[in-house]
Every structure is written in structure tokens, then in C-alpha cells.
Amino acid sequence: MAILKPEFYERDTVLVARELLGKIFVRKLKGEVLSGRIVEVEAYHQIGDEAAHSCRGRTGRNEVMFRRGGHLYVYFTYGMHFCMNAVTEGEGTGAAVLIRAIEPLKGIETMRRLRGTKIPDRDLTRGPARSCQAFGIAREENGLLLDGNVVGILDADPLPDARIGVSCRVGIKRSRELPWRFFDSESDWVSKGKPSA
């Protein structure tokens, strides 16, 4: 399967979020390929979404979120964690899809090493900050293109609609009512985070 091109990301953010389920996130780290299946995502948008980092306009922190679709937006939060997003829509829009959980496929030994030995395999990637740590995603990866050079997402068969779970987003207070979290309802790797509404 091929790496998803910018045209995939430059569409409606909620649509892109749904279609990212089942696709394969790949990350090259020191010559090794880490990969996994995306099983949980959330959409964020500057317009009508008070929870998005972009909701009050462009700043130094969220600058990448305003680039054209197909970039990787990584941010630091809670003093110790990173989360990663795929930027969507066109230049200047300020929208992205948060990758909340991934089912590990390749490079599990490396993920175990990056996450720490006492972590059960089940918790390697079950959550946005855990996924970043398992794939070695941090500040240096912010702003990279998802072109497969260092990071990228491989196309795969779409999930049937009946298999896609929908809920409100996790860990936010503003715009909590938006049903913009999507997950593979048959996956054991979806995070345990509780929707905020």
C-alpha cells in the first residue's frame, strides 16, 4: 500500500478522522521501521471548536496546525507528555486529527524499550502520549511532512461504518459536546479514556 498523499488530508477534518481508522502509521527510527494500525482518533478545528489549540488564532505553539494538510503536529502537555496530530485541510485553516491509540505491528521490541520494561504490551500504545513515546515522537518530529521519509501513514482498506464507534472527546472541557472521537469498536487497543460528555 502507498503512503497517503497531501490530497488525502486536505479535506473535511471529521471525514479524514474517520478514514484514518485502520490506516498504518509508520515511523523510521535509526534505520528501523516502527508501524502500527490507527484505532482511535479525535478531530479538532479552529472553527466552532473551543477545545482546539488553533481556536484563538495562530501562535508559536500551534503554527504547524495552520500549515497545509499532511504535516505532523506534535505538542507538549501536562509537563511531561507529547501528543501527535495529522494536520488537515488547507494552509491557514488550523485543523488536525489527534492520534489517540495505535495497534503495534512492527518494532514492538523497540517500543517496549522506549516505553520502559515494566509496561505491559497492552499499554504500549493505548493512549495519545503512550503512542508518541512508543514511536519515539517528540519535539524534533513537530512539523515533519507525513511523506514516509521519517513519518507517514500507509493507505489500507477503510473500516466498515458499522465498525466505527463515535463519542465525545476525551480530557477536554470546552466544546465537550462535539461527537468527534472515532475508534475501531472491535479493537482491544483503544484507550480507556472517558469521553467528557
Next chain:
DNA sequence: CAGTCGATGTACT
């Protein structure tokens, strides 16, 4: 199993 709570840096009021 569920609930609570501290850690810890950055952005923003």
C-alpha cells in the same frame, strides 16, 4: 475493578 492524586513544563489570563 474504580476512584483519587501528584508529577511537571509551557502557554495564556
Next chain:
DNA sequence: GTACATCGACTGG
């Protein structure tokens, strides 16, 4: 100061 797109250790049942 305060909030934060979280996690892991700890508690009690």
C-alpha cells in the same frame, strides 16, 4: 496564578 487533547502509582472494595 491557572489550565492543560495525560499517565502511572496508589488506594479501597
